[in-house]
Amino acid sequence: MDGVRQEGRSSRSVNDPERDPADASPGINPKQVVAASLKRERTRAGLSIGELARRAGIGKSTLSQLESGDGNPSVETLWALSTALGLQFSALLDAPVHPVEVIRFGDGPVIPAAAADYSATLLSTARPGTRRDMYLIRAEPGEPRVSAPHSRGVVEHVVISSGRARVGPTDAAVELGSGDYVSYAGDIEHVFAALVPGTVAVMISESS
Numbered sequence: 001m002d003g004v005r006q007e008g009r010s011s012r013s014v015n016d017p018e019r020d021p022a023d024a025s026p027g028i029n030p031k032q033v034v035a036a037s038l039k040r041e042r043t044r045a046g047l048s049i050g051e052l053a054r055r056a057g058i059g060k061s062t063l064s065q066l067e068s069g070d071g072n073p074s075v076e077t078l079w080a081l082s083t084a085l086g087l088q089f090s091a092l093l094d095a096p097v098h099p100v101e102v103i104r105f106g107d108g109p110v111i112p113a114a115a116a117d118y119s120a121t122l123l124s125t126a127r128p129g130t131r132r133d134m135y136l137i138r139a140e141p142g143e144p145r146v147s148a149p150h151s152r153g154v155v156e157h158v159v160i161s162s163g164r165a166r167v168g169p170t171d172a173a174v175e176l177g178s179g180d181y182v183s184y185a186g187d188i189e190h191v192f193a194a195l196v197p198g199t200v201a202v203m204i205s206e207s208s
Helices: 030-045 049-056 060-068 075-085
Strands: 004-006 100-103 110-112 119-121 131-139 145-147 155-162 165-169 174-176 181-185 190-194 199-207
Touching (some): 030 049, 030 060, 049 060, 049 075, 155 165, 174 181
Antiparallel strands (some): 131 199, 155 199
């Protein structure tokens, strides 16, 4: 498929709970992986640092250091935190893949009709077992809409109908014009910021 594809980096899955976090995949800083995972999962669970520390039976300062990437995560501490969050141990040691796919207007596979001035461009196919909800978005320039992470595995798809907007993960949002398409992980913080008056978009939220 034509179009611009930006891929996030990922680490090899860690399934052995006895494996030292310092032995994570080459090129990946395990402290930063743990820090990002803890912050993401704690935010998703709606817990404060103090509350998660209490549930895990560790010090609040210890958790704060881990989330800032300054602490030294031990197997025992990560076990306690993953249990408190209701996660697999390995979830805190995996650097998640959050691809952002952009298809500009006019790109992508075009399928024309035989007897009418009509064509269709395939933007995305539904994953097996997923549900998709569709929304019409109207937005004006000013304060952007910043959305907290949704449930794990949610993917959002946006097509700009008119206007321009900056859309996607808050740290990797892309500027889109009329007819442009983007998909991104909805289980990390993301933003929709209209850049011109009268911006209209179609947004589809996909969940399994």
